[in-house]
Amino acid sequence: MFSPVKPEERLLAYARLAVRVGANVAPGQVVQVLGLVEHAELVRAVVREAYAAGASLVEVIYGDMHNRRAAIELGPEEMLGHSPQWMLDRVAAWGEQGVAMISLTGDPEPELFADLDGALVAKALPREIQAAYLRLVTERKINWTIVAAPNEGWARQVFGEPDVERLWQAVATAVRLDEPDPVAAWQAHVDKLSARAEQLNERHFDAIRFRGPGTELTVGLLDTARWHCADSKTAWGARHMPNMPTEEIFTAPDFRRTEGTVRSTFPLSVGGAIVRDLELRFAGGRAVEVKASSGEDIIRRQLETDPQAAMLGEVAIVDGESAVRRSGLTFWNTLFDENAACHIAYGHGVAFAVPGADALSPEELLAKGINVSGIHTDFMIGGPEVDVDGLEPGGAAVSILRGDVWQLA
Amino acid sequence: MFSPVKPEERLLAYARLAVRVGANVAPGQVVQVLGLVEHAELVRAVVREAYAAGASLVEVIYGDMHNRRAAIELGPEEMLGHSPQWMLDRVAAWGEQGVAMISLTGDPEPELFADLDGALVAKALPREIQAAYLRLVTERKINWTIVAAPNEGWARQVFGEPDVERLWQAVATAVRLDEPDPVAAWQAHVDKLSARAEQLNERHFDAIRFRGPGTELTVGLLDTARWHCADSKTAWGARHMPNMPTEEIFTAPDFRRTEGTVRSTFPLSVGGAIVRDLELRFAGGRAVEVKASSGEDIIRRQLETDPQAAMLGEVAIVDGESAVRRSGLTFWNTLFDENAACHIAYGHGVAFAVPGADALSPEELLAKGINVSGIHTDFMIGGPEVDVDGLEPGGAAVSILRGDVWQLA
Numbered sequence: 001m002f003s004p005v006k007p008e009e010r011l012l013a014y015a016r017l018a019v020r021v022g023a024n025v026a027p028g029q030v031v032q033v034l035g036l037v038e039h040a041e042l043v044r045a046v047v048r049e050a051y052a053a054g055a056s057l058v059e060v061i062y063g064d065m066h067n068r069r070a071a072i073e074l075g076p077e078e079m080l081g082h083s084p085q086w087m088l089d090r091v092a093a094w095g096e097q098g099v100a101m102i103s104l105t106g107d108p109e110p111e112l113f114a115d116l117d118g119a120l121v122a123k124a125l126p127r128e129i130q131a132a133y134l135r136l137v138t139e140r141k142i143n144w145t146i147v148a149a150p151n152e153g154w155a156r157q158v159f160g161e162p163d164v165e166r167l168w169q170a171v172a173t174a175v176r177l178d179e180p181d182p183v184a185a186w187q188a189h190v191d192k193l194s195a196r197a198e199q200l201n202e203r204h205f206d207a208i209r210f211r212g213p214g215t216e217l218t219v220g221l222l223d224t225a226r227w228h229c230a231d232s233k234t235a236w237g238a239r240h241m242p243n244m245p246t247e248e249i250f251t252a253p254d255f256r257r258t259e260g261t262v263r264s265t266f267p268l269s270v271g272g273a274i275v276r277d278l279e280l281r282f283a284g285g286r287a288v289e290v291k292a293s294s295g296e297d298i299i300r301r302q303l304e305t306d307p308q309a310a311m312l313g314e315v316a317i318v319d320g321e322s323a324v325r326r327s328g329l330t331f332w333n334t335l336f337d338e339n340a341a342c343h344i345a346y347g348h349g350v351a352f353a354v355p356g357a358d359a360l361s362p363e364e365l366l367a368k369g370i371n372v373s374g375i376h377t378d379f380m381i382g383g384p385e386v387d388v389d390g391l392e393p394g395g396a397a398v399s400i401l402r403g404d405v406w407q408l409a
Numbered sequence: 410m411f412s413p414v415k416p417e418e419r420l421l422a423y424a425r426l427a428v429r430v431g432a433n434v435a436p437g438q439v440v441q442v443l444g445l446v447e448h449a450e451l452v453r454a455v456v457r458e459a460y461a462a463g464a465s466l467v468e469v470i471y472g473d474m475h476n477r478r479a480a481i482e483l484g485p486e487e488m489l490g491h492s493p494q495w496m497l498d499r500v501a502a503w504g505e506q507g508v509a510m511i512s513l514t515g516d517p518e519p520e521l522f523a524d525l526d527g528a529l530v531a532k533a534l535p536r537e538i539q540a541a542y543l544r545l546v547t548e549r550k551i552n553w554t555i556v557a558a559p560n561e562g563w564a565r566q567v568f569g570e571p572d573v574e575r576l577w578q579a580v581a582t583a584v585r586l587d588e589p590d591p592v593a594a595w596q597a598h599v600d601k602l603s604a605r606a607e608q609l610n611e612r613h614f615d616a617i618r619f620r621g622p623g624t625e626l627t628v629g630l631l632d633t634a635r636w637h638c639a640d641s642k643t644a645w646g647a648r649h650m651p652n653m654p655t656e657e658i659f660t661a662p663d664f665r666r667t668e669g670t671v672r673s674t675f676p677l678s679v680g681g682a683i684v685r686d687l688e689l690r691f692a693g694g695r696a697v698e699v700k701a702s703s704g705e706d707i708i709r710r711q712l713e714t715d716p717q718a719a720m721l722g723e724v725a726i727v728d729g730e731s732a733v734r735r736s737g738l739t740f741w742n743t744l745f746d747e748n749a750a751c752h753i754a755y756g757h758g759v760a761f762a763v764p765g766a767d768a769l770s771p772e773e774l775l776a777k778g779i780n781v782s783g784i785h786t787d788f789m790i791g792g793p794e795v796d797v798d799g800l801e802p803g804g805a806a807v808s809i810l811r812g813d814v815w816q817l818a
Contacts, residue, residue, distance in 0.1 A: 040475075057484070057491060059493070075464070093495055
């Protein structure tokens, strides 16, 4: 886990990777940076790199989970999750301008909301803004990326002590900052993932089956959808890398055809609480039973966000070669943990996996089996004990992962 | 300077004072909190207090001077000071909704821009947003207050070392947090200031004259304007206290009738640079000569912001009893230093000193001698060596301050 990158260079190198490879900021472009106040150090580095890359304007939105907690705890319930008009207008403007978007993750206090009423916590999510933002992603109107900002609280969650340096080293390895040429290393990495996506595309599986302790799940696929890696393009053809790190090959499943039970293999940090031992049962595409040893409430409320929230929007395959997996760590952060193991997401579908989907209305997407929702929550279901098979239209099973090793040739 | 208030209570007490006395947040009101990322601790306390006072929604805007520095240093010049439409719409909505506004001051790096081109620094100020905001203040459409958030960088500027505890004690004393009942102490204090404002109002002076080392300045007054202390009311009658601390009695001068020279008696922290030994010469109301041993450039550029920027918008009297003055400190922060000494401000006029001015258009204000500009910069010109006189319409001089002691009976 030792990283040869010097700490002072690491911050700049990650900021540069986020700007040049992640969002791939174009000269003259407007850039939006989203982070928490605790992320200020990396935010500042990203802003400088964005201007250095030729951004015309870089706007920063600093969030603060403590202020959301105050609203949940002390504010009037009817205002929770309120989306002010100026913010909706702002999100609309992002789409019209075709902005670059760099979001920072890394929760300084993952259990800040753990003692609050889960129903209120779920209510406090800005649903309209989220839905408008997901729509921009679906329509490929922004070149976006999510990167991580190591901080004391997050390090404490991972290591039991606020060892930010150790967390930085883990992050640097996961995002290939310790390679001699990180940009070239990313290119090679993405080429490998793309090749694997092509292997899956050639098979035209009808469904993916996960089998392991507590899991017997079939996820129906769309014959119109393709497998992708994170290597993405905007509607105008600008390449970007939505997640850094990324190790997944994913597609939009047919939201109507998920069946069976699934047990999560990692804890999940979501909405200011930790969800442990999550188990779901799906019938006719819908999650109809929910169980968890902690955070069950927040999942239940998320699934009730809108009529499509309890249907799948994504299925993704990650093997044991993942740089995140090899760290052996639980990062308690979806950007990392979803890249350590196969995962599924309930809520909004990754519609760009379906060619032409960016021109479809929400109603047309739904009619084609592509999910539309105001939320999108990934959770991890893979691991060495979970077999992953592709099911052919005739019903025959083809091994994809055994013991987390890629099986297709 | 010892403050008996416990540190953990001090933060909450100041937040409570800002919410209950400063902005005087009404139940159901929307509240805006403006601060820097370095102010997060006090921001969070203010947000909680605002919800506790019945706010329906508290929105926080965190700024970051480092990101503005990046724009000045690396961004395209033509975008400096750009005011995005969504932000202008947002400011307009503040006026329509009649929000409460709590702004935090306390610069963590007062010389962050000192090595940058002053012309670019001045250009980077969001002029349109500032002008729209000043218009809300003029029209009394928001109940607003400015309070201070002690932080390491500011403490280093004041004491030469990052002694935040000592700065907190100085702030606590200046804002009367160390009184047994701070709210009652504020009432008594404001009553005293109001009585002095009335003394000045009864005299109907035609001008104020400042005489001291390097200063021989006459500021013509408007016969329509009244002297006020910070005790203010919105257009709908909500009381609020725009500055905490406040020790001044002020009015809107006739911007056409300032004559003579003036030497500042305190350094001035403005726009990311320190201005030292500022000297101005006024003729026909306009600052026509500018000299300073540092920061001259930023003042020159401010005075060129718009055609009215170089004319006065405020004249204020502060005597030696001021709690800020008695600290003996230079705070390097206008909220405090302007309350340690008599001061004047170039730029936007404190129009609410003229009854009925909130209903006037900018053109009507100017026709009446009340200044209208996109900036408002106070600087300190008083002190024990500066005599302050009121000049009667006939030309006779009446002592107001001698050796910083109030002379009117």
